[in-house]
């Protein structure tokens with residue numbers, strides 16, 4: 001059980017049941033906006049050394065810069081930041097947080113920027129305001145409940161200082177308190193939903209159970225007013241019925257506590273309508289079962305007293321076994337500590353009790369904030385009070401934020417492991433606000449596949465935060481990614497350097513294979529048709545199916561692809577169609593290129609101009625066999641790079657220049673390229689001869705040698721070798737590495753680091 005259902009203000013709920021105004025039942029009108037002096041006095045009450053000048057200046061600044069803007073509530077806008085600051089003072093936060101509360105909307109809503117804030121109020125304040133402004137930019141419009149948990153994690157991941165979250169929670173609470181003034185019902189509902197799904201759980205996570213309960217109740221009021229009203233009505237009914245019993249049990253309890261001789265404070269508690277509703281929703285039990293119990297809180301001076309009182313109560317009344325929890329011995333990681341027990345009192349009435357010290361009660365009320373305080377000279381995180389609440393005394397603000405992030409409930413080891421994982425993740429959004437979590441390093445194409453394979457398969461570009469951006473840029477936390485799509489599935493040119501996830505890589509690879517297969521099918525179709533027509537036959541489907549079956553191929557497409565790939569000769573097709581037909585005329589057909597892409601060019605690809613000049617990039621020196629990309633450089637021609645070449649980044653903004661290329665068969669048989677090899681070898685007599693003969697034996701033609709560093713026993717060489725393709729180069733490298741004198745032999749490419 002968590003504390004949410006048990007804490008919270010003791011409101012006169014029920015009194016307003018059946019009221020039809022838009023104002024939230026039970027919430028009533030807000031007290032007047034505190035004046036500058038009232039706010040300062042309130043902070044000074046718990047923090048005597050507060051810099052009242054700073055606080056006053058922030059108050060005036062917010063008032064001045066929000067000007068005469070009005071809120072939907074009819075209050076002037078500046079009342080909002082002041083109320084937020086006031087809420088933060090309620091939980092007794094430090095002055096930096098309260099100043100940040102006063103200024104939290106100034107950057108968003110006025111022409112003041114974060115630099116101004118830093119100059120006027122210092123870096124600490126500016127950092128908090130900046131954090132809150134960033135959180136404000138996120139919109140959680142997803143309707144999927146499963147996303148809510150992710151949003152909570154996202155917010156925690158974005159919040160390096162827990163005070164940013166506290167300001168955000170105060171902001172949200174005040175917005176909820178004035179929600180009924182907002183005119184658009186959809187907007188009210190969305191905010192209420194978001195509050196219930198994201199902010200109330202976050203408040204609970206940091207131990208602000210009271211804030212969480214208020215948020216839940218206000219959201220419940222908006223989302224399901226009838227249900228809430230019905231519950232309040234039933235509660236009131238029960239109250240009337242039970243009044244006699246309640247008084248009797250309170251008397252019994254008082255007598256019992258008095259008899260112990262221990263000093264105590266006794267509080268009655270009321271169930272929150274929303275938590276009752278949740279229980280009714282979750283369990284198939286009646287209202288009476290969930291609501292018909294009395295709840296008290298006993299507050300004591302110290303821990304031994306807590307156990308003494310627990311003993312006295314359990315001696316007098318019998319405890320309901322499953323309902324006993326000892327959060328003093330094992331506090332929740334957010335600091336919540338208390339004993340919880342439910343007993344069966346006289347008249348068979350169930351009585352729920354929370355037993356705790358004053359310090360624990362304060363933690364239950366103020367959560368994280370309970371451990372800030374005035375101590376010696378400094379105001380800040382109070383180690384002793386943290387220790388008293390069972391927290392690690394070494395914890396500072398940052399460590400505490402991490403602690404919260406790493407597991408809000410006891411025993412959440414699995415959860416912890418999951419969150420560890422989130423640190424290496426990047427949180428991004430679709431334009432509609434759906435959260436997409438990707439591994440850090442992921443790029444737009446990975447995002448597209450995470451949304452849907454059909455989106456990934458048709459991706460042609462991406463807008464990030466509204467601007468068209470390079471697809472090679474890793475995404476950042478909070479990026480809104482809008483995928484630009486083409487009509488038909490097609491691989492993205494240069495996808496290898498634009499994908500990070502295995503999923504995106506394998507999907508793009510498949511698209512590439514599919515497209516290649518389609519090209520071979522087209523080529524095969526042309527070759528088959530030509531051969532059959534020469535043999536005097538019209539290539540109709542019936543005939544082709546027959547031919548395919550005879551050869552042992554299952555479809556016409558496969559037949560065409562096999563011919564296109566050169567796995568099957570057209571003569572075999574003609575022979576299958578006309579057994580005994582003399583094949584002499586078809587020999588030419590096999591050799592005659594019928595497609596311009598098979599013209600004597602070294603590379604082939606779409607949109608290549610017929611007479612374009614070919615240059616091999618001197619940065620990466622691509623060889624036939626390498627995966628390549630062309631860049632159509634104006635006034636120069638087509639420059640070919642290895643697809644992973646860092647130089648390609650220079651053309652990221654000019655996707656119209658990119659050409660998807662493949663080496664032609666011809667390129668693989670004529671020596672078209674020079675590879676450069678870097679060799680580290682022992683500097684001994686005859687080493688060069690050994691290296692040269694190894695290259696020659698592997699059919700490489702050395703066209704240049706230069707010496708790099710030379711040391712008494714060590715030599716570095718650069719060797720330019722003509723090779724027909726990557727395969728040959730690999731063989732040569734292997735031959736060199738097999739020599740005893742060679743330490744290292746690698747292909748020399750421009751450093752990948754210089755981007």
Ligand code: MN
Pocket residue numbers: 080104105171
């Ligand atoms: Mn605000």
